[in-house]
Amino acid sequence: MTSPGTPLQRQPRFITLEGGEGAGKSTVLAALREALKATGEEIVATREPGGTPLAEQIRGLLLDTHHEPPTADTELLLVFAARAQHVRETIVPALQRGAWVISDRFTDASYAYQGAARGGDVQFIAELERRVVGIAPALTLLLDVPVAIGLQRARGRGASDRIESEREDFFERVRNGYLTRASAEPERFRVIDATQPADVVAAQAVAHLRAFIERAPA
Ligand code: Z5A
Numbered sequence: 001m002t003s004p005g006t007p008l009q010r011q012p013r014f015i016t017l018e019g020g021e022g023a024g025k026s027t028v029l030a031a032l033r034e035a036l037k038a039t040g041e042e043i044v045a046t047r048e049p050g051g052t053p054l055a056e057q058i059r060g061l062l063l064d065t066h067h068e069p070p071t072a073d074t075e076l077l078l079v080f081a082a083r084a085q086h087v088r089e090t091i092v093p094a095l096q097r098g099a100w101v102i103s104d105r106f107t108d109a110s111y112a113y114q115g116a117a118r119g120g121d122v123q124f125i126a127e128l129e130r131r132v133v134g135i136a137p138a139l140t141l142l143l144d145v146p147v148a149i150g151l152q153r154a155r156g157r158g159a160s161d162r163i164e165s166e167r168e169d170f171f172e173r174v175r176n177g178y179l180t181r182a183s184a185e186p187e188r189f190r191v192i193d194a195t196q197p198a199d200v201v202a203a204q205a206v207a208h209l210r211a212f213i214e215r216a217p218a
Contacts, residue, residue: 001131008129008136010188011095012216015209016106019143020174021164022153023194024201025104028143031202032102032209039213042099044090048106049079051086058082063161076114076125083107084132092135107133108140108181113163116177117170139212141205142182143194147171150194 015032017025029045036043049059062070062078070078083106094101107129114120145153147168154164182189190208194201 002134004127004131006130006134009134010136010138011101012138013095013098013100014091014135014137015100015102015139015141015212016108016137017102017104017141017143017205018106018108018112018178019194020145020147020150020171020178022150022155023143023145024153024198025143027198028141028202028205029102029104031206032141035206035209036100036102039100042094042097044094044099044101045104046086046090046101047104048086048109049082051082051091051103052089055082055085055089058085063163065162065165069162072114072118072120075118076110076120076128079110079114080128080132083110087133087135095135103137106137106140108142108178111181112174112177116180117166117173136188138188138216139209140182140185140189141208142178142189142191143201143205144175144179144191145194147175 017029017032019025033043033045048055049062050056058078058081061067062075062082091101091103110125110129111122115122115125151168151171154160179191182191192201192204192208196204
């Protein structure tokens with residue numbers, strides 16, 4: 001845990017993917033991974049909640065519909081517990097080896113889901129981010145899709161997990177939460193219209209990645 005007041009460390013080789021339900025992150029992640037292969041460098045593709053054996057177990061607790069639902073505070077602390085483990089055990093070691101790390105969701109998801117949608121205290125989320133996460137991505141691709149379209153896609157896949165079973169207004173707040181963060185940090189975020197066909201969305205994501213790599217200091 002870092003001391004209070006320590007600024008977040010922006011990681012030049014850390015890229016995150018964000019979006020609401022059914023935005024198409026899985027397809028884009030595969031395309032980014034393929035594009036990064038051309039660098040010949042190590043690539044670590046990971047996800048949240050999850051990314052280590054223990055964090056994957058916490059993911060199960062968060063998304064399972066068969067036990068008592070966590071309170072909003074429990075949910076927030078569980079996502080940060082999983083993230084603390086993920087950062088220390090997977091992300092930071094990979095970055096220290098010089099690998100590229102692409103994570104399907106990261107701390108922006110907590111601001112969108114636990115903050116904007118669930119009504120959690122944003123100052124507390126920011127404090128958890130500083131104290132137990134400490135790092136931030138240099139590039140975040142936000143796949144933006146209207147809620148009705150995203151939910152139709154996600155629910156078309158079959159049974160919904162606990163968070164996917166929320167009402168539409170919850171996902172409207174998630175979407176607005178993400179868009180607000182993207183407007184506040186335009187140098188980090190690239191917003192992609194994810195209503196386009198999957199191959200077009202993937203191609204735009206790859207173009208943003210290539211432009212980012214070209215601009216990055218050697
Ligand atoms: N969560 C949280 O609350 N707080 C946090 O801090 C974090 C997470 C980190 C699990 O995340 C849950 O955890 C999530 C937020 C919460 N809420 N829920 N539920 P997740 O990322 O693992 O789960 P997800 O958001 O449910 O992922 P998803 O719905 O699978 O989204 P996706 O990966 O973006 O979609 P996809 O699997 O690539 O595509 C979904 C379907 O749409 C699939 O059939 C595709 O073929 C189709 N698709 C994709 N793109 C297109 C396009 N462009 N056109 C047409 N069809 C498409």
